[in-house]
Amino acid sequence: MSTTPIGVTNPHRPVLAIEGLTxxxxxxxxxxxxxxxxGRNEVHVVIGPNGAGKTTVLDLICGKTPSTSGSIRFNDRELTKMREFDIVRAGVGRKFQTPSIYENLSVYENLEMSFPRGRSVFGALVFNRSPDVIARVKEVAAEIFLDEQLHQQADLLSHGQKQWLEIGMLLMQEPELLMLDEPVAGMSVSERTKTAELLGRISQGRSVLVIEHDMEFVKSIAHKVTVLHQGKVLAEGSMESVQANPKVIEVYLGH
Ligand SMILES: Nc1ncnc2c1ncn2[C@@H]1O[C@H](COP(=O)(O)OP(=O)(O)OP(=O)(O)O)[C@@H](O)[C@H]1O
Structure with a gap:
């Protein structure tokens, strides 16, 4: 007998399976x-009106907020029982809206200290200058469009570049699931286009869960869209199907 839940993109093994979460x-x-x-290789975008519960879902997944009931399985590990730090180590990376980079360090140093061996600024800078770390820093810098700014101090970057740097800091830890809360807020048009390209690339071999209000951007990145309303799923599917859904237009897109 099949136990496949209705509406699953990859019914065989979703990387993240949230069930009955309250x-x-x-x-x-x-x-x-x-x-x-x-699913794996999926850019999944959560949209919905203010107060729908989008940020709370990310808080629950990363362990910042304890759930009241339900389950969050990540590669068959139950996250609701784990501490925040262990959830990160299990492969879940989360970027908040405001970048939390070290402004007085260079792009290189910010990336270097995010290599999993680095536990502190001091520890990272003293012990991490090995060829594998240097290679990884350069690889990630190129991925986030900052290879020419490697030795620039982070406070001199544009707002968009700071956002990319923080994504790069998460990529240094090779997360399997990357969660981003409004990644293009405050970005220029060209930065948005490049961010869409970046998210498409980094979803290869991983899962990306994004909260976003900018529908043009959602259209350009989403493989699947979930519309939340009052803490529940109002609609789910492709951007086209969700946009055409009268319930979604009524509570969100029509406003
Ligand atoms: N720690 C908390 N204590 C009490 N209420 C909370 C807490 N966290 C969130 N809420 C409430 O839960 C609801 C959902 O909030 P949440 O921030 O998840 O919505 P959202 O969909 O992300 O909204 P927005 O698009 O405005 O960011 C809101 O009514 C909010 O006030």
Whole structure:
């Protein structure tokens, strides 16, 4: 008998399988019996009105907020029982809206210290100058369009370049699931185009879960879209199907 849940893109083994996930804040269910599946090589975008529960879902996945009930399986490991640090080590990387880079260090140093061996600025800078780390830093810098800024101090980067640097810092840890909260907020048009290209590339061999309000950007990156409303899934599927859904137009896109 098949136990495949309805609506799964990759029914055989989603990398991330969220089932029956609920969190209540003083009786208010910000996330309410949510099912969400993310496959490998998938850019999955979560959209929905303000307060729908999008950021809370990412907080639950990365262990920042404990769930009230339900399960979050990542490669068959149950994340709801794990600490934030162990979730990162299991291969989940999360980028918040505001970049948290070291402004007074160079692009190179920021990437170098994110190599998993580096536990502190001091430790990273003293012990990490090995050929494999140097090669990885250069590879990631090229991936995030910053190979020509390697020795530039991070505070001199544009807002968009800072966002890319933070994505690069996450890539240094080779996460299997990368979560990004409004990655193109405040970016120029050309930076948005390059970010779309970047996300397409980094989804190869990984899963990328994105929260985004900019529908043009969503169209350019999403393999699958989930629309959240009042903590529940309102609609799910391709961008075309979601955009044509009258319920989605009523509560979100029509506004
Ligand atoms: N720690 C908390 N305590 C109490 N209420 C919370 C907490 N975190 C979130 N909420 C509430 O849960 C609801 C969902 O918030 P959330 O930030 O997840 O929405 P969102 O879809 O990300 O919205 P936006 O698009 O505005 O960022 C909101 O009503 C919010 O006030």
């Amino acid at each position: 969190v209540s804040f003083d009786g208010f269910k910000a996330v309410d019996n949510l099912n969400l599946y993310v």
